[in-house]
Amino acid sequence: MRIKEIIVVEGKDDTARIREAVDADTIETNGSAVDEPVLEQILHAQQKRGVIIFTDPDYPGERIRHIVSQYVPHCKHAFLPKHLARAKQDKGIGIEHASVEDIREALSSVYELTEDWKETITKDDLIAYGLIGGPMARKRREQLGIRLHIGKTNGKQLLRRLNMFQISSEQLDETMRQIIQEERNE
Template sequence: MQIKEIIVVEGKDDTAKIKQAVTADTIETNGSAVNQKTIDLIKHAQEKRGVIIFTDPDYPGQRIRHIVSQSVPGCKHAFLTKEEARAKRDKGIGIEHASVDAIRDALGAVYELTEVQPIAITKEDLIALGLVGGPQAKTRREKLSQMLRIGYTNGKQLLNRLHMFQISKDQLAKEMSGIFQEEQNES
């Protein structure tokens, strides 16, 4: 699998793992202190070939994703779940610990951010679906985030991510029906 865009990652171990999974070029941020030189390089990459931000599913990774996406509009996003990014032998979480298949799946399900358009999904919809404020809300959000590959979200972030990635009300309903079916089968 060859990736046209340049993939923004956190470090050299991430680059090595991605190159095991796909043919791609990377830019390494070297941690969460993303400097202006790196931002300028990412801007240039975005103009020439496009950029996919692919950071670890932890706080520093989210921080890097936010800094880069705010500084370089139009980037695409790939996500791994914490389970996919967890090492079997130790407590590390990161792209470098993910399987080659998980990396290919994440890069195959890239989201492109667009201008936020008013979408039919509302906070009331999320409450009605038990994604916010209920006893199973966190578990349901985790399952939904995995299914949609939008990264982990808390209650406040979920609506923004659904809008940001233009998830339709129909797509949300379809994924939630699968979650509800799974819950029924478990009980």
């Protein structure tokens, strides 16, 4: 599988793992202290080939995603759920620990943020599905993030991501029906 866009990752171990999974070029941020020369390199890459941000599913990874997407408009985003990025022996979390198959899956489900997005999903929708303000909210948000490939979020972030990634009300409804049905079957 060849990826046209350049993938932004945190470090050399991520690059090595991604290259095992797909044919792609990467730019490494070298951790969460993303400096301006790296941001300029990412901006140039975006103008030439496009960029996919694919950072670890943890706080530093989300921080890098935010910094890069603020500096470089129109990036695409790939997400890997935390449970698929855990190291087997230690407590490490990162893209470098994911399986080749999981990396391919994440990179085949890329989203592009749009600046002219309209809010089609509301806070009331999240409340109705028990995604905020209920005893199962956190678990349901995690399941929804995994299934829609939008990452782990809190309630406020979830509403923003659903709308920015243009998830339709129908997609949300169908996915939540599946999640709720599986909860009933447990």
